[in-house]
Amino acid sequence: MSKQPLLIEIGIEEIPAGLAEKLQDNMAAAVETLLKNHAVELGDETWTHACTPRRILLHINACPAKQADCDETIWGPPEKVAFDADGKPTKAAIGFANKSGLSVDDFRLADKGDGKARYMQAVVHRSGRNVVDILAEAMPDILRKLPSPKQMKWNDGDTRDDAFIRPVRWIVARLGDAVIPFEYAGVKSGKISRGHRIAGSTGELDLHDPIVWLAEQKVMAKREERIGHINRAMQVLCQAEGLKVVADEELVAEVADLTEWPVPLLATFGEDYLRLPEEAIRITLKAHQRCFVTHDKSGNISNKFIAVANIESKDVSKVAEGNARVVNARLADAAFYFDRDPSETLDARVEKLNGVTFQEGLGMLSDQVRRM
Structure with missing residues (x-):
């Protein structure tokens, strides 16, 4: 199965110190969990995490372009529910088959290894989905759920649920030459990144070595x-x-x-x-x-x-x-x-507390100081 570099960069306004690394780690963990849950076979890839006040970045040098094909076993209702006394399929069997996108003829009867009963069973070959499609569907939700102390919205009249710790200004999302198409907080993903706010420039973020490209734009990404x-x-x-x-x-x-x-x-x-x-x-x-x-x-x-x-x-x-x-x-x-x-002694300062009530019925603050 072919593998290609995966690159995701979220460009933002400057965020408070101490938060970028957490966002970087959480985004990487969320992407890794997503790929594993979708049976995207990860091996000995090199993962690069990077963050600055203005960006969080994830780079995988070799990510599968598709899920692995697989055979999925589908279990239906037991035989006594699925078929009547004449061996004809019941409404339950027909409904389950239709719900599964199959016909009753695609199923056979098999036990689950306990020898107690037989169930409707079908083995369906599933072709793997493109990873671009999987990420395009999931990335907005991943960004939305990244934990941070406070979230903010920044566009007047914006009724979307999209929020972030600081305004999002650009998004780079690529798997090989393909852009992972999604939109977050009104910003569409693409290939274009930005360097240092003053000393850098705007351009296509290098797919194979984004850290070097950013260094050329006066950004130490790590x-x-x-x-x-x-x-x-x-x-x-x-x-x-x-x-x-x-x-x-x-x-x-x-x-x-x-x-x-x-x-x-x-x-x-x-x-x-x-x-x-x-x-x-x-x-x-x-x-x-x-x-x-x-x-x-x-x-x-x-x-x-x-x-x-x-x-x-x-x-x-x-x-x-x-x-x-x-x-x-x-x-x-x-x-x-x-x-x-x-220039003023502590004793003199205590006298200034004579007019400050400590608690009603318990005297002044000066009395409290003397009791201590």
């Missing part, structure tokens, strides 16, 4: 590739400056989920902010700007940090300056509260 690239690039930047990046696997994964072409770069915030506790600096950089803290050779926190852009800029210094400007503003806020808070 999440693990982006994670590895970010880690390696940060090490190179730090080695050149005699620094060491503070390890943060959670942040690396988040940044990888927010970029299609990650480009780490070094920026600098004001030295005056080094008087802040390291944890305050780290939280400010991580939570607000998705940036990485560095240490100097002595193990002390440095005022140089690493930001990750989503494109190769012609002027990296301007991108670094922009990140530094925002980080400095965030750190200025942190410094304001850090300097102001010690």
Whole structure:
């Protein structure tokens, strides 16, 4: 049986970090279950899963074009129900045969191996369906059922049940040269994909090696590739400056989920902010700007940090300056509260709770604090 590459890509607006990989895995699992349930004989194929903030992709290098032909055994009612005392077929037998698309003459009487009774039985040869048709019928439902925290609709007046975590913008669905024809949320499947939003272009997604085509369009399609690239690039930047990046696997994964072409770069915030506790600096950089803290050779926190852009800029210094400007503003806020808070003692703050009711009949919040 001939086998051909299977390629499915769902192009979407940018989705929140941490969700693309789940969508990728769930779509691949749903397609695999569909093919197995339809007796599509899968062997040692190479499955490629990929995801970015703007796409989820599945590629199978060799998928059967048709189901395998099979012989199906159909069992009908028992002999005493199917035939009368004269051996003529009853309405039950005729109705069952018609429902099965057969005539009564196509059936014979056979037991099921228990020797207790004989039943109507027919063996029907079924020709395998085209996998393109199977996928075309199933893909809208597969997409509709992909689990996500929230679904959305985005077309005014759209009464369809089609929803997704973010608006769908393009769909690539192919088995060999054939397009798998279906429509979801008003978008029809085809062969055309899109590269990086700024640095890439639109074109036919390579059927045999979509990952390479996307890389040419400035998209690192595989999440693990982006994670590895970010880690390696940060090490190179730090080695050149005699620094060491503070390890943060959670942040690396988040940044990888927010970029299609990650480009780490070094920026600098004001030295005056080094008087802040390291944890305050780290939280400010991580939570607000998705940036990485560095240490100097002595193990002390440095005022140089690493930001990750989503494109190769012609002027990296301007991108670094922009990140530094925002980080400095965030750190200025942190410094304001850090300097102001010690000016008032905890005891003085408790007195301010004298006018705040804890619970009716139980006094004020200040009383609760004193009881603790």
